[in-house]
Amino acid sequence: MNIGLDMMGGDYAPLEAVKGVSLFAQEASSDIKLFLFGDKDVLEPLLRDHALPVQVYTIIHAPQVIGMHEHPTKALKEKQQSSIAVGFQYLAGNKIDAFISAGNTGAMMVGSLFSLKVMEGILRPTISTIIPKENGNTGLLLDVGLNADCKPENLNQFALLGSLYAKYILGIDNPRVGLVNIGEEEGKGNLLAQAAYPLLKANEKIHFIGNIEGRDVLLDKADVMVCEGFTGNVILKFAESLFDLNHRKNINHPFFETFDFEIYGGTPVLGVSKPVIIGHGISHARAFNNMIRLAVKMIDTDLHAKIKASFLSN
Amino acid sequence: MNIGLDMMGGDYAPLEAVKGVSLFAQEASSDIKLFLFGDKDVLEPLLRDHALPVQVYTIIHAPQVIGMHEHPTKALKEKQQSSIAVGFQYLAGNKIDAFISAGNTGAMMVGSLFSLKVMEGILRPTISTIIPKENGNTGLLLDVGLNADCKPENLNQFALLGSLYAKYILGIDNPRVGLVNIGEEEGKGNLLAQAAYPLLKANEKIHFIGNIEGRDVLLDKADVMVCEGFTGNVILKFAESLFDLNHRKNINHPFFETFDFEIYGGTPVLGVSKPVIIGHGISHARAFNNMIRLAVKMIDTDLHAKIKASFLSN
Numbered sequence: 001m002n003i004g005l006d007m008m009g010g011d012y013a014p015l016e017a018v019k020g021v022s023l024f025a026q027e028a029s030s031d032i033k034l035f036l037f038g039d040k041d042v043l044e045p046l047l048r049d050h051a052l053p054v055q056v057y058t059i060i061h062a063p064q065v066i067g068m069h070e071h072p073t074k075a076l077k078e079k080q081q082s083s084i085a086v087g088f089q090y091l092a093g094n095k096i097d098a099f100i101s102a103g104n105t106g107a108m109m110v111g112s113l114f115s116l117k118v119m120e121g122i123l124r125p126t127i128s129t130i131i132p133k134e135n136g137n138t139g140l141l142l143d144v145g146l147n148a149d150c151k152p153e154n155l156n157q158f159a160l161l162g163s164l165y166a167k168y169i170l171g172i173d174n175p176r177v178g179l180v181n182i183g184e185e186e187g188k189g190n191l192l193a194q195a196a197y198p199l200l201k202a203n204e205k206i207h208f209i210g211n212i213e214g215r216d217v218l219l220d221k222a223d224v225m226v227c228e229g230f231t232g233n234v235i236l237k238f239a240e241s242l243f244d245l246n247h248r249k250n251i252n253h254p255f256f257e258t259f260d261f262e263i264y265g266g267t268p269v270l271g272v273s274k275p276v277i278i279g280h281g282i283s284h285a286r287a288f289n290n291m292i293r294l295a296v297k298m299i300d301t302d303l304h305a306k307i308k309a310s311f312l313s314n
Numbered sequence: 315m316n317i318g319l320d321m322m323g324g325d326y327a328p329l330e331a332v333k334g335v336s337l338f339a340q341e342a343s344s345d346i347k348l349f350l351f352g353d354k355d356v357l358e359p360l361l362r363d364h365a366l367p368v369q370v371y372t373i374i375h376a377p378q379v380i381g382m383h384e385h386p387t388k389a390l391k392e393k394q395q396s397s398i399a400v401g402f403q404y405l406a407g408n409k410i411d412a413f414i415s416a417g418n419t420g421a422m423m424v425g426s427l428f429s430l431k432v433m434e435g436i437l438r439p440t441i442s443t444i445i446p447k448e449n450g451n452t453g454l455l456l457d458v459g460l461n462a463d464c465k466p467e468n469l470n471q472f473a474l475l476g477s478l479y480a481k482y483i484l485g486i487d488n489p490r491v492g493l494v495n496i497g498e499e500e501g502k503g504n505l506l507a508q509a510a511y512p513l514l515k516a517n518e519k520i521h522f523i524g525n526i527e528g529r530d531v532l533l534d535k536a537d538v539m540v541c542e543g544f545t546g547n548v549i550l551k552f553a554e555s556l557f558d559l560n561h562r563k564n565i566n567h568p569f570f571e572t573f574d575f576e577i578y579g580g581t582p583v584l585g586v587s588k589p590v591i592i593g594h595g596i597s598h599a600r601a602f603n604n605m606i607r608l609a610v611k612m613i614d615t616d617l618h619a620k621i622k623a624s625f626l627s628n
Contacts, residue, residue: 134559145496148504182459182547190462190544214551218559230504231545233496237528238552245448245532251567255559 001031003295004096007038008065008083009103010283014038014046017102020288021057022050030055032296035096037062037083062086065103068281072106076114084108088115091274098295100266102279102287109146109269109278117273119304121311124150125271126158126229127278128165129236132258133220140166140175141217141225144267145233152195155179155226156203157311161270162224163206164310168301169294170223178212178222180231186210192228200226205310265290268298270307275299315345317609318410321352322379322397323417324597328352328360331416334602335371336364344369346610349410351376351397376400379417382595386420398422402429405588412609414580416593416601423460423583423592431587433618435625438464439585440472440543441592442479443550446572447534454480454489455531455539458581459547466509469493469540470517471625475584476538477520478624482615483608484537492526492536494545500524506542514540519624579604582612584621589613 005021007014021034033056036043040061047057064082066075076085084103088111091099101108118125128142140162147154159177166175179200181189186197188211200208212222217235227235239259246256265287266279275298277291298304319335321328335348347370350357354375361371378396380389390399398417402425405413415422432439442456456476461468473491480489493514495503500511502525514522526536531549541549553573560570579601580593589612591605612618 134562148496148507180548182462182544182551190542193462193544214548214553215555217548217552218555227548228504230496230507231548234494234528234531234541234545234549235552237496238531238549239528241529241532242556245569248448249567249569251565251569253563253565255563255565 001296001299002033002035002096003292004035004037004087004090004099005288005292006083006087006099006101006103007036007043008062009101010279011068011281012284013102014042016284017288018043018046018050019285020292021047022052023285023289024292025052025056028056033058034292035060035090037087037090039063039065060086060090066107068104070104070107072104072110075104076107076110084111087111091276092116097299098275098277100277100279100291100295102266102281102283102291105278105281108276112269112272112276116276119271119273119308119311122161122271123157124154125269126161127267127269128162129267130264131217131225131239132255134218134255135220137220138170139220139223139225140170141227141232141235142270143227143229143232144236145229147229149230150192150228152192152199155192155196155228156199157271159200159203159206159208159224159226160310161307162226164303164307165268165270166223168303168306169297172223174207175223176209176221177206177224177226178209178216180217180225180227180235181211181213184211184213262287263290265294268294273304275304315610315613316347316349316410317606318349318351318401318404318413319602319606320397320401320413320415320417321350321357322376323415324593325382325595326598327416328356330598331602332357332360332364333599334606335361336366337599337603338606339366339370342370347372348606349374349404351401351404353377374400374404380421382418384418384421386418386424389418390421390424398425401425405590406430411613412589412591414591414593414605414609416580416595416597416605419592419595422590426583426586426590430590433585433587433622433625436475436585437471438468439583440475441581441583442476443581444578445531445539445553446569448532448569449534451534452484453534453537453539454484455541455546455549456584457541457543457546458550459543461543462547463544464506464542466506466513469506469510469542470513471585473514473517473520473522473538473540474624475621476540478617478621479582479584480537482617482620483611486537488521489537490523490535491520491538491540492523492530494531494539494541494549495525495527498525498527576601577604579608582608587618589618
């Protein structure tokens with residue numbers, strides 16, 4: 001299994017990326033090989049300092065870096081030797097099985113959509129986030145910002161993509177799907193939610209339980225919470241802000257510690273042909289380690305084949 | 315000043331409504347008269363038990379009750395002797411200066427829109443909520459559910475309505491308006507947010523500071539936070555859920571205590587010709603008291619004349 005990691009992406013790269021690789025290498029099985037994309041001259045001494053066994057990794061020299069605020073399409077086009085561009089070349093060329101970056105999110109999305117294929121039958125890929133539940137369980141919220149405007153059928157597809165992810169990656173059997181809405185009964189909501197409800201209800205591949213409201217997000221009511229990317233992104237960032245707030249207020253409650261995104265690592269891009277994971281710009285070692293582990297799990301469970309099969313049989 | 319209160323609305327009516335009136339009466343000035351709408355036979359003994367001075371209130375007999383889950387339009391039409399229907403008759407007839415209810419929200423909205431007039435120049439009335447800020451200040455979020463689908467101009471009007479409310483009721487001078495969005499820069503967001511941004515930027519009657527994200531909602535970044543009612547309702551209910559969570563988890567932190575909606579009482583319907591306040595279904599005495607106090611403030615500051623003047627000069 002070959003996992004690709006952009007070593008130059010994120011506010012604390014490459015040092016935290018190296019530390020993350022180091023954490024991972026301490027417990028990794030020997031059949032996992034890491035392909036580390038970045039400037040060889042920078043990476044080699046760093047990796048040496050961290051005493052990483054050379055059989056664990058291969059450095060793929062990519063001397064250019066796409067900055068966090070560069071224009072994605074322009075940067076990818078102009079910087080073909082950047083760690084993100086080279087990473088996607090390797091992924092598209094089957095030299096790696098998954099690609100991870102905490103770098104420029106837009107560039108990662110453009111790379112996912114144009115270097116890889118969107119899976120057959122899928123209208124729009126999606127990104128998601130883990131939402132910690134009050135009782136210790138975890139739920140999945142999607143879309144969280146890739147698709148700010150959606151059609152009802154997009155939400156219906158997100159529901160299936162999220163259900164497959166919840167089943168194979170989160171280990172939730174027969175995950176309950178809730179439509180994020182502003183009322184409990186069918187017929188409530190904006191035009192999109194009203195139109196999405198009957199599609200979800202008729203979808204035999206998911207276990208739809210109806211509408212959930214803002215107050216239900218942290219409760220263990222639905223495992224997969226579906227909405228367009230505007231509302232999802234607002235919920236995600238609101239929830240994330242509770243982690244810092246918890247610290248600033250010296251509340252230090254374990255529940256709010258579960259809002260630390262580093263635990264979950266990053267978000268997979270669901271709906272494209274191969275595993276891509278996008279990390280938070282402020283990722284530290286722990287997040288990098290968890291993103292690599294997530295990639296391993298996505299490959300181990302063959303999630304992408306499961307998704308492909310589910311959509312082909314539509 | 316005559317304030318009308320639906321005594322039969324809310325899950326704990328009429329007892330908590332009576333207790334709320336009692337709390338209010340202890341500190342009210344003598345020029346405020348309360349008009350209490352409800353079943354005389356039920357209210358009289360309750361009010362007597364609470365030793366309310368008779369000069370404070372007048373019972374307006376309204377023997378019917380609109381249930382919390384009745385169809386709003388149908389119920390208002392068929393129950394003309396209900397406390398909500400009679401209350402709006404009094405408000406429309408200038409016998410009271412404001413009307414408050416914790417009853418059927420839909421019926422309160424239908425009553426507001428059809429018994430009263432929407433103010434000239436206002437496309438859609440709106441409901442809002444107070445959002446407590448981490449530093450102890452308060453912000454206003456609107457719309458929170460009345461307008462699940464909006465046009466850009468609606469958001470622009472909500473911004474002005476919210477600014478006037480923030481100025482006169484919350485006492486915030488030159489309130490900062492933020493557009494709830496999923497990115498910081500102009501041009502980010504869904505189609506609605508992208509189209510609303512330039513309108514807000516060009517609006518000389520408000521102090522627009524640009525986009526705010528989910529992570530900024532609890533920070534003291536914008537005083538007035540504008541979005542369509544779908545996102546706003548999800549934020550509101552998510553935020554509200556933190557209050558109960560705080561108790562269930564025995565966190566008991568004072569910051570989360572500020573998420574107790576009873577402190578703020580209820581939401582005014584902004585954009586209709588007279589003060590209407592809608593309470594939470596689970597309102598207790600404190601919420602009723604605070605809603606009456608809010609009505610007094612709205613009348614004292616002549617908020618509606620300020621709104622009228624602002625929109626007429628558009």
